[in-house]
Amino acid sequence: MAEACGVDTKVPCRISISALNRTQISARDEAFLWFYRAESVRQYFGEGRPSKLYVWTLKLSSNAPRSAYSPGDAMSHVVAAQQGKGLTTLWRIMVLTWRHPWMVIITILSCFISSALQLWTPLLLGQAVDRAEGVLDGGVGAAEALWTIAVILLVVSVFRGLFTMSMNYFGEAVGHHTAYELRLAVYEKIQRLSFSYHDKVHTGDLITVGMLDLEGVRMFFATGLLRVVLLGTLIGVGAYMLISTDWILGLLALSFAPFVAVNSSITQLKLRATWLMLQERLQDLSRVMEENLGGIRVVRAFAGARHEMKKYNGASDAALKLAHDRVNIRVNSTSIMNISFFVSMALVLWYGGERVISGEMTVGTLAAFLTFMTILQMPVRQLGLLVNSFARASTCGNRLFAFLDLEIEIRDEPGAKPLKLSEGTLRFENVDFAYPSAPFRPVLAGVSFEGRKGETIGIVGKPGSGKSTIAHLIPRFYDVTGGRVTIDGQDVRAVTLASLRQAVAVVQQDSFLFTTNIENNIAYGDPWAKGARIASASEYAQLHNYIIGLPTGYETIVGERGVSLSGGQRQRLNIARSLMLRPAVMVFDDSTAAVDAGTEQRIRTAMKRFAKDRVTLIISHRLSSLMHADQILFIDEGKIVERGTHEELLALGGRYRALYDLQVKPGDDQLEAAE
Numbered sequence: 074m075a076e077a078c079g080v081d082t083k084v085p086c087r088i089s090i091s092a093l094n095r096t097q098i099s100a101r102d103e104a105f106l107w108f109y110r111a112e113s114v115r116q117y118f119g120e121g122r123p124s125k126l127y128v129w130t131l132k133l134s135s136n137a138p139r140s141a142y143s144p145g146d147a148m149s150h151v152v153a154a155q156q157g158k159g160l161t162t163l164w165r166i167m168v169l170t171w172r173h174p175w176m177v178i179i180t181i182l183s184c185f186i187s188s189a190l191q192l193w194t195p196l197l198l199g200q201a202v203d204r205a206e207g208v209l210d211g212g213v214g215a216a217e218a219l220w221t222i223a224v225i226l227l228v229v230s231v232f233r234g235l236f237t238m239s240m241n242y243f244g245e246a247v248g249h250h251t252a253y254e255l256r257l258a259v260y261e262k263i264q265r266l267s268f269s270y271h272d273k274v275h276t277g278d279l280i281t282v283g284m285l286d287l288e289g290v291r292m293f294f295a296t297g298l299l300r301v302v303l304l305g306t307l308i309g310v311g312a313y314m315l316i317s318t319d320w321i322l323g324l325l326a327l328s329f330a331p332f333v334a335v336n337s338s339i340t341q342l343k344l345r346a347t348w349l350m351l352q353e354r355l356q357d358l359s360r361v362m363e364e365n366l367g368g369i370r371v372v373r374a375f376a377g378a379r380h381e382m383k384k385y386n387g388a389s390d391a392a393l394k395l396a397h398d399r400v401n402i403r404v405n406s407t408s409i410m411n412i413s414f415f416v417s418m419a420l421v422l423w424y425g426g427e428r429v430i431s432g433e434m435t436v437g438t439l440a441a442f443l444t445f446m447t448i449l450q451m452p453v454r455q456l457g458l459l460v461n462s463f464a465r466a467s468t469c470g471n472r473l474f475a476f477l478d479l480e481i482e483i484r485d486e487p488g489a490k491p492l493k494l495s496e497g498t499l500r501f502e503n504v505d506f507a508y509p510s511a512p513f514r515p516v517l518a519g520v521s522f523e524g525r526k527g528e529t530i531g532i533v534g535k536p537g538s539g540k541s542t543i544a545h546l547i548p549r550f551y552d553v554t555g556g557r558v559t560i561d562g563q564d565v566r567a568v569t570l571a572s573l574r575q576a577v578a579v580v581q582q583d584s585f586l587f588t589t590n591i592e593n594n595i596a597y598g599d600p601w602a603k604g605a606r607i608a609s610a611s612e613y614a615q616l617h618n619y620i621i622g623l624p625t626g627y628e629t630i631v632g633e634r635g636v637s638l639s640g641g642q643r644q645r646l647n648i649a650r651s652l653m654l655r656p657a658v659m660v661f662d663d664s665t666a667a668v669d670a671g672t673e674q675r676i677r678t679a680m681k682r683f684a685k686d687r688v689t690l691i692i693s694h695r696l697s698s699l700m701h702a703d704q705i706l707f708i709d710e711g712k713i714v715e716r717g718t719h720e721e722l723l724a725l726g727g728r729y730r731a732l733y734d735l736q737v738k739p740g741d742d743q744l745e746a747a748e
């Protein structure tokens with residue numbers, strides 16, 4: 074299946090998957106496909122090469138047995154990210170890291186070997202110095218011995234280089250593999266998040282979790298765990314060798330270590346604090362810029378450039394000041410560390426020099442001491458980085474795992490079955506609702522109505538009266554707080570989300586275009602669709618003639634970097650996209666507001682045949698859009714205040730009548746009555 078999708082070719086996936094037999098796809102597979110639809114679209118519209126995640130969804134769609142998943146499959150990664158749930162953050166990262174045991178073992182072994190070789194170098198150098206002295210004194214065989222040491226030194230250095238390379242390579246690889254799994258898990262989670270979560274959390278924060286926090290966790294192995302082994306070995310063994318050779322000189326050589334270690338740790342913690350602040354300022358900057366670009370027309374139209382520049386300048390100043398602070402902290406700390414290191418070196422030279430002069434020590438041993446000190450300087454300075462890495466992994470991991478473990482409010486109930494469609498009847502039974510972000514403000518109260526297959530229900534009411542909310546409850550964007558919504562007698566909460574959302578299409582008030590061609594935009598809900606169906610859907614939506622009039626027809630790229638469509642054209646594309654789902658319940662939420670009355674009339678006529686097989690809900694402020702409906706509901710403050718056919722409501726002479734009169738021949742008195 075992966076090959077059929079064109080993993081290694083430039084064949085757009087949509088073409089190859091359209092060859093799949095649609096009936097092979099079970100409801101369970103549909104469920105997964107729903108979750109990954111966004112990802113799949115990005116892939117087959119985007120850079121050509123589908124991700125493993127997408128290939129995985131395709132495997133599911135071909136009913137591949139579960140045993141066919143190889144360890145490289147996305148499913149195993151998504152499940153893996155749940156490992157270690159309940160452990161403390163750092164333990165949990167370690168558990169995830171240990172999913173690549175061979176790489177971890179190779180890294181740590183390479184680390185030990187390269188540290189041992191590094192520690193051997195000063196001893197060899199010391200011996201070389203002594204032999205060189207022998208050569209100068211004309212000692213027998215001293216020159217050969219010097220050559221031998223030189224060759225050993227060369228070989229040791231080459232091997233040290235090779236093992237360091239292997240340590241760095243596998244150390245990074247472990248981090249990247251772990252990050253890869255976590256990234257898929259984060260993306261999978263994003264696909265399933267409830268709408269109420271998006272109401273509360275800023276998109277930027279989600280991106281921070283998926284990018285920055287993930288980085289913090291990725292770096293933990295290479296900059297944290299591995300460094301513990303590396304620095305532990307170098308400092309521990311190095312110190313032992315120094316002290317066991319000559320304890321006084323050893324202590325003098327190590328006297329710089331505590332100062333440097335403490336200083337470096339404090340510095341790194343300070344740098345981390347300023348880094349976090351800097352990060353916030355940079356986020357401010359990108360938010361200001363994002364808003365400016367998003368609202369570029371408003372900025373230009375209202376001559377807001379000067380004010381915008383001032384906002385950006387303020388945020389930039391703060392960022393520059395923090396960057397300065399960071400440079401100061403770094404420079405001060407480097408000076409302190411250098412001074413303490415050179416003071417201990419001077420002590421070693423003074424005391425060691427005396428002993429060499431008195432003949433108690435060879436020049437070679439003193440040279441070895443000094444080389445040891447230079448080698449030890451690096452790991453001691455890096456202790457601070459270790460502290461930083463632990464702190465960073467802990468905070469980033471906390472946020473990342475909290476996100477991954479988040480309970481999804483709207484999800485399949487245990488034992489949920491796919492929706493079984495028979496009559497195609499939609500019922501609202503005494504529905505109450507309040508948005509989770511404002512639980513004490515009822516938005517709907519006691520809403521009941523029924524729509525049968527082939528029927529059209531019109532919903533009208535003031536802005537904010539709760540019309541769109543009714544639409545949101547059918548595909549479970551939110552769950553009712555009282556009463557229930559059923560389709561063919563099945564509570565929408567008792568059926569699988571994927572089957573429900575396949576059966577209900579809501580044409581939203583505002584439409585979104587992906588940066589790809591028109592055909593792919595329309596076929597978003599059904600990657601298996603053939604060209605003829607796409608054309609037929611756009612004919613229903615009265616868009617076909619416009620599209621074929623374009624120089625590149627259905628291949629025309631739209632979206633941010635493509636041809637811009639007008640508001641009305643976007644809405645019609647949105648309608649065509651929803652028609653592709655062939656839903657049992659179709660909701661038009663003010664989706665023809667930007668379309669002229671004539672085109673709307675043509676859409677309505679074309680849709681008659683389509684509406685025969687489903688319940689259609691039309692929400693609109695324009696009465697002409699819904700007065701043909703079999704039943705019209707007039708909503709006010711979340712309650713149905715009037716209901717009936719157009720004629721019945723006119724005869725009733727209430728709010729609907731007033732609104733009708735206003736739209737037919739507006740005058741001040743009707744305006745008051747309609748209010």
Ligand SMILES: Nc1ncnc2c1ncn2[C@@H]1O[C@H](COP(=O)(O)OP(=O)(O)OP(=O)(O)O)[C@@H](O)[C@H]1O
Nearest residue numbers: 272508510511516535536537538539540541542543
């Ligand atoms: N995500 C949300 N969180 C909290 N409150 C919301 C949310 N969406 C809508 N509301 C509130 O619920 C009420 C009903 O909103 P709804 O969008 O259903 O109105 P509407 O009738 O569709 O209005 P319009 O005609 O302007 O589209 C409004 O008071 C609105 O402020």
Ligand SMILES: [Mg+2]
Nearest residue numbers: 540541542582
């Ligand atoms: Mg609305």
